[in-house]
Amino acid sequence: MTIDLSKMRQKFREREYKLTPQRQMILQVFMDNRGKHLSAEDVHNIVRQQSNDIGLATVYRTLELLSELEILQKMDFGDGRSRYELNENSTPHHHHHLICITCGKVIEFEDDLLEDLENVIAKNSNFTIIDHQVKFYGHCQECREKREG
Known part of the structure:
Protein backbone atom coordinates (compact mmCIF):
# COMPACT_ATOMS: atom_id res chain seq x y z
CA MET A 1 0.00 0.00 0.00
CA THR A 91 -0.14 -8.68 -1.34
CA PRO A 92 -0.79 -10.80 1.75
CA HIS A 93 2.78 -12.15 1.82
CA HIS A 94 5.52 -9.99 3.21
CA HIS A 95 9.13 -9.91 2.21
CA HIS A 96 11.59 -11.96 4.20
CA HIS A 97 14.69 -11.06 6.18
CA LEU A 98 18.35 -11.99 6.48
CA ILE A 99 19.60 -11.00 9.96
CA CYS A 100 23.30 -10.64 10.74
CA ILE A 101 23.98 -12.00 14.23
CA THR A 102 27.23 -10.02 14.43
CA CYS A 103 26.20 -6.44 13.58
CA GLY A 104 22.39 -6.73 13.64
CA LYS A 105 21.95 -5.57 10.03
CA VAL A 106 18.66 -6.66 8.47
CA ILE A 107 18.57 -7.30 4.73
CA GLU A 108 15.27 -7.83 2.93
CA PHE A 109 14.66 -10.26 0.11
CA GLU A 110 11.51 -10.57 -1.95
CA ASP A 111 11.81 -14.10 -3.35
CA ASP A 112 8.91 -16.15 -2.04
CA LEU A 113 10.18 -19.67 -2.50
CA LEU A 114 7.69 -21.12 -0.03
CA GLU A 115 4.58 -20.85 -2.21
CA ASP A 116 4.62 -24.56 -3.21
CA LEU A 117 5.39 -25.70 0.34
CA GLU A 118 2.61 -23.49 1.69
CA ASN A 119 0.12 -24.99 -0.77
CA VAL A 120 1.09 -28.56 0.24
CA ILE A 121 0.80 -27.73 3.95
CA ALA A 122 -2.57 -26.05 3.44
CA LYS A 123 -3.92 -29.00 1.45
CA ASN A 124 -2.57 -31.73 3.76
CA SER A 125 -3.71 -30.03 6.95
CA ASN A 126 -6.95 -28.52 5.64
CA PHE A 127 -5.68 -25.19 6.93
CA THR A 128 -6.10 -21.80 5.26
CA ILE A 129 -2.76 -20.02 5.41
CA ILE A 130 -2.94 -16.25 5.12
CA ASP A 131 0.68 -15.31 5.73
CA HIS A 132 4.13 -16.49 6.72
CA GLN A 133 7.44 -14.95 7.71
CA VAL A 134 10.91 -16.23 7.08
CA LYS A 135 14.01 -15.10 8.94
CA PHE A 136 17.50 -16.38 8.22
CA TYR A 137 20.22 -15.72 10.79
CA GLY A 138 23.89 -15.61 9.83
CA HIS A 139 26.71 -13.21 9.00
CA CYS A 140 26.49 -10.40 6.45
CA GLN A 141 29.20 -9.93 3.84
CA GLU A 142 30.92 -7.10 5.75
CA CYS A 143 31.13 -9.06 9.01
CA ARG A 144 32.32 -12.18 7.18
CA GLU A 145 35.07 -10.18 5.47
CA LYS A 146 36.17 -8.68 8.83
CA ARG A 147 36.35 -12.15 10.39
CA GLU A 148 38.27 -13.63 7.44
CA GLY A 149 40.48 -10.57 6.90
Whole structure:
Protein backbone atom coordinates (compact mmCIF):
# COMPACT_ATOMS: atom_id res chain seq x y z
CA MET A 1 0.00 0.00 0.00
CA THR A 2 1.37 3.39 -0.90
CA ILE A 3 1.19 5.81 1.99
CA ASP A 4 -1.48 8.44 1.40
CA LEU A 5 -2.01 10.98 4.18
CA SER A 6 -5.73 11.40 3.45
CA LYS A 7 -6.26 7.60 3.68
CA MET A 8 -4.25 7.63 6.85
CA ARG A 9 -6.43 10.32 8.41
CA GLN A 10 -9.47 8.27 7.41
CA LYS A 11 -8.08 5.18 9.20
CA PHE A 12 -7.60 7.27 12.33
CA ARG A 13 -11.11 8.75 12.11
CA GLU A 14 -12.72 5.34 11.58
CA ARG A 15 -11.19 4.17 14.85
CA GLU A 16 -11.89 7.52 16.57
CA TYR A 17 -8.24 8.52 16.89
CA LYS A 18 -6.63 11.80 15.92
CA LEU A 19 -3.57 12.14 13.71
CA THR A 20 -1.79 14.45 16.16
CA PRO A 21 1.36 16.37 15.19
CA GLN A 22 3.44 13.91 17.25
CA ARG A 23 1.92 10.91 15.48
CA GLN A 24 2.40 12.61 12.13
CA MET A 25 6.06 13.32 12.98
CA ILE A 26 6.64 9.66 13.93
CA LEU A 27 4.93 8.51 10.76
CA GLN A 28 7.14 10.87 8.74
CA VAL A 29 10.22 9.13 10.19
CA PHE A 30 9.08 5.91 8.50
CA MET A 31 8.24 7.69 5.26
CA ASP A 32 11.75 9.19 5.26
CA ASN A 33 13.36 5.83 6.12
CA ARG A 34 11.55 3.43 3.81
CA GLY A 35 12.95 -0.07 3.87
CA LYS A 36 14.54 0.37 7.30
CA HIS A 37 13.50 -1.63 10.33
CA LEU A 38 13.37 0.89 13.16
CA SER A 39 13.02 0.24 16.87
CA ALA A 40 11.21 2.61 19.21
CA GLU A 41 14.61 3.88 20.36
CA ASP A 42 15.69 4.53 16.76
CA VAL A 43 12.51 6.50 16.10
CA HIS A 44 12.86 8.41 19.37
CA ASN A 45 16.44 9.43 18.52
CA ILE A 46 15.30 10.71 15.12
CA VAL A 47 12.28 12.70 16.37
CA ARG A 48 14.24 14.20 19.27
CA GLN A 49 16.40 15.98 16.68
CA GLN A 50 13.25 17.81 15.54
CA SER A 51 11.34 18.11 18.80
CA ASN A 52 12.62 17.68 22.34
CA ASP A 53 9.12 17.36 23.78
CA ILE A 54 8.35 13.87 22.40
CA GLY A 55 9.07 11.23 25.01
CA LEU A 56 9.94 7.59 24.51
CA ALA A 57 6.59 6.50 26.00
CA THR A 58 4.76 8.55 23.34
CA VAL A 59 6.85 6.86 20.64
CA TYR A 60 6.03 3.39 22.03
CA ARG A 61 2.30 4.14 22.22
CA THR A 62 2.27 5.62 18.72
CA LEU A 63 4.15 2.67 17.22
CA GLU A 64 1.69 0.24 18.79
CA LEU A 65 -1.25 2.28 17.48
CA LEU A 66 0.22 2.51 13.96
CA SER A 67 0.81 -1.23 14.04
CA GLU A 68 -2.73 -1.88 15.25
CA LEU A 69 -4.05 0.30 12.39
CA GLU A 70 -1.88 -1.77 10.00
CA ILE A 71 0.02 1.32 8.90
CA LEU A 72 3.23 -0.19 10.28
CA GLN A 73 4.30 -3.80 10.33
CA LYS A 74 5.73 -4.93 13.68
CA MET A 75 8.52 -7.51 13.57
CA ASP A 76 10.59 -9.46 16.07
CA PHE A 77 14.10 -10.38 14.99
CA GLY A 78 14.93 -12.19 18.22
CA ASP A 79 17.06 -9.40 19.70
CA GLY A 80 14.57 -8.36 22.39
CA ARG A 81 13.41 -5.23 20.53
CA SER A 82 10.41 -4.90 18.28
CA ARG A 83 11.16 -3.32 14.92
CA TYR A 84 8.73 -1.51 12.68
CA GLU A 85 8.49 -0.61 9.01
CA LEU A 86 5.85 0.88 6.74
CA ASN A 87 3.28 -1.69 5.71
CA GLU A 88 3.33 -0.99 1.98
CA ASN A 89 2.55 -4.48 0.74
CA SER A 90 -0.52 -4.90 -1.39
CA THR A 91 -0.14 -8.68 -1.34
CA PRO A 92 -0.79 -10.80 1.75
CA HIS A 93 2.78 -12.15 1.82
CA HIS A 94 5.52 -9.99 3.21
CA HIS A 95 9.13 -9.91 2.21
CA HIS A 96 11.59 -11.96 4.20
CA HIS A 97 14.69 -11.06 6.18
CA LEU A 98 18.35 -11.99 6.48
CA ILE A 99 19.60 -11.00 9.96
CA CYS A 100 23.30 -10.64 10.74
CA ILE A 101 23.98 -12.00 14.23
CA THR A 102 27.23 -10.02 14.43
CA CYS A 103 26.20 -6.44 13.58
CA GLY A 104 22.39 -6.73 13.64
CA LYS A 105 21.95 -5.57 10.03
CA VAL A 106 18.66 -6.66 8.47
CA ILE A 107 18.57 -7.30 4.73
CA GLU A 108 15.27 -7.83 2.93
CA PHE A 109 14.66 -10.26 0.11
CA GLU A 110 11.51 -10.57 -1.95
CA ASP A 111 11.81 -14.10 -3.35
CA ASP A 112 8.91 -16.15 -2.04
CA LEU A 113 10.18 -19.67 -2.50
CA LEU A 114 7.69 -21.12 -0.03
CA GLU A 115 4.58 -20.85 -2.21
CA ASP A 116 4.62 -24.56 -3.21
CA LEU A 117 5.39 -25.70 0.34
CA GLU A 118 2.61 -23.49 1.69
CA ASN A 119 0.12 -24.99 -0.77
CA VAL A 120 1.09 -28.56 0.24
CA ILE A 121 0.80 -27.73 3.95
CA ALA A 122 -2.57 -26.05 3.44
CA LYS A 123 -3.92 -29.00 1.45
CA ASN A 124 -2.57 -31.73 3.76
CA SER A 125 -3.71 -30.03 6.95
CA ASN A 126 -6.95 -28.52 5.64
CA PHE A 127 -5.68 -25.19 6.93
CA THR A 128 -6.10 -21.80 5.26
CA ILE A 129 -2.76 -20.02 5.41
CA ILE A 130 -2.94 -16.25 5.12
CA ASP A 131 0.68 -15.31 5.73
CA HIS A 132 4.13 -16.49 6.72
CA GLN A 133 7.44 -14.95 7.71
CA VAL A 134 10.91 -16.23 7.08
CA LYS A 135 14.01 -15.10 8.94
CA PHE A 136 17.50 -16.38 8.22
CA TYR A 137 20.22 -15.72 10.79
CA GLY A 138 23.89 -15.61 9.83
CA HIS A 139 26.71 -13.21 9.00
CA CYS A 140 26.49 -10.40 6.45
CA GLN A 141 29.20 -9.93 3.84
CA GLU A 142 30.92 -7.10 5.75
CA CYS A 143 31.13 -9.06 9.01
CA ARG A 144 32.32 -12.18 7.18
CA GLU A 145 35.07 -10.18 5.47
CA LYS A 146 36.17 -8.68 8.83
CA ARG A 147 36.35 -12.15 10.39
CA GLU A 148 38.27 -13.63 7.44
CA GLY A 149 40.48 -10.57 6.90
